[in-house]
Amino acid sequence: MIFKHLRIQVILLFLTVSSSLFAQKDFQGKAYYETKTSIDMSNFGGRDMTEERKKQIAERMKSALEKTFILTFNQSEALYVEEESLDAPTGGRGMRFGMMNTSGGDQYKNVKSKAFIQKKDLFGKQFLIKDSLQSLDWKLTGESKIIGQYTCFRAEAVKPKTGFDFRDFRRPPRDKADESSKKETRPEAERQNDIKVVAWYTPQIPVNLGPDVYWGLPGLILEVSADNTTMLCSKIVINPSDKEDIKAPTKGKEVTQAEFDKISKEKMEEMRDMYRGRGRGGRR
Template sequence: MKLFFRKLFVLFFVLFISIPIEAQDFQGKAYYMSKTDVDMSNFGRPDMSEDQKKRMAERLKSMFEKTYILSFNKIESIYKVEEQLEAPTAGRGGGFSNIMSGAIDGIKYKNVKSNQFLSEHELFGKLFLIKEDLQKMEWKMTGETKQIGSYTCFKATTIKTWQDFDISSLRRPPNRDENKADENKQPEPVTPKKVEVVAWYTMQIPVSQGPGDFWGLPGLILEVNTDKTTILCTKIVLNPSEKFTIKPPSKGKVVSKEEYVEIATEKYKEMRENFRRGGGGRR
């Protein structure tokens, strides 16, 4: 009898929380904080002082720790960096900061009904629009739960095939002989790598959306942990008073993910060479 009433309570609970989600004009906004651990051995010059390394670490931290907003409805979402007023960055990274932030931060659009994924990226002032299908994720439910704010979340894991440009190509070789040999070296093809993903989602918001290109669970994803990156939801606003419209991005040169990876990798290599010839980008 107790088991019967427990199942009945769960049924009523799910029906109760699903009522606002079924509305045709249902909308919501989720705010995420992203943090990435950076291997400092892949950046800078071998002769950098500890103070210089510390300043570069702080610069990288400001580029990799950002707040994002996921605006979503039942089938669509837009994920982008929260707009904030920032202090002038002149003399604090120049082209290095621009290429890093431009390559990482881009508007991402997902449509789980049409299986469409669009992503905007700006690289050296040029805008690209990557068009591809949503990558299907084979999630495995673990049965584990935890509380994130006022939401009960369930754990799911998957293995994601990740293809991106190699940031370690910015690493400066330790001596001039390696510099000379490296100049004549042909770019190596970018090999997709497999990364374990741990996600926490809540059935209290039963939409198949999440931050970045993560999706495919029976509830909104509130936390994602990958190899070196953690994305955590810090605030949720359901049915905000100010309604918004989700529009797919349409600006930029249309490319595939493979084409963009090749272009971005070459740009990184060019920037690395400029850093070498200009003494760290000061010229």
């Protein structure tokens, strides 16, 4: 108990001493996040795909889904971008996953104006999502842990699922009987559109920003676990020598998040039907 009180006092002292630093008009920070997404391949591709083929696809997906992002932020704005990679694009079948991938894209958020703007590519077409920041009903648990040199506290929330999900890219049932059976046996959790979010934030960096769409906690969010994706901060730079302008992306067809999700779903269903047609053609 004594150690706990001492730790709290140390944090409060740090916040008092450093408050002037974060209050500076030209304050800026950079946080680097390593992201990983796990994929359940058990139902991918239907019953006609071999386990060896699933393994090959899983390896390609792994390289596509393990990325590094940089969050450049000040007191009220943030720009979240994927770190440039020197990896050469793959040809052939590997290109399909690049076309399917709708993640990434420069993302801007402003916690004062509640503006959310993100550039996304879908099947070679560029979109500009312009919407309001999604607010989450965070529950502060009081649980703490150390990430790097920062003391972090746990918060939980529930958010609706949006956007593209690889788990939905499955070969449809062959007939209505199969479809009815799948609806009956599908786990209740999979039918729900809510995702549990666990975040760890540090009051030592008193900005209510974080990676991807996450924000709204009394400190920078350093780790997020949501559904099958984890984002973990690996490096923080406060007031870098070369500061950048935090500007929202401007190019692309303007849509709301709901409109983009609808377009993504329609495109996914088109591709799924295309794969089903190819599969049937191969069984003649």
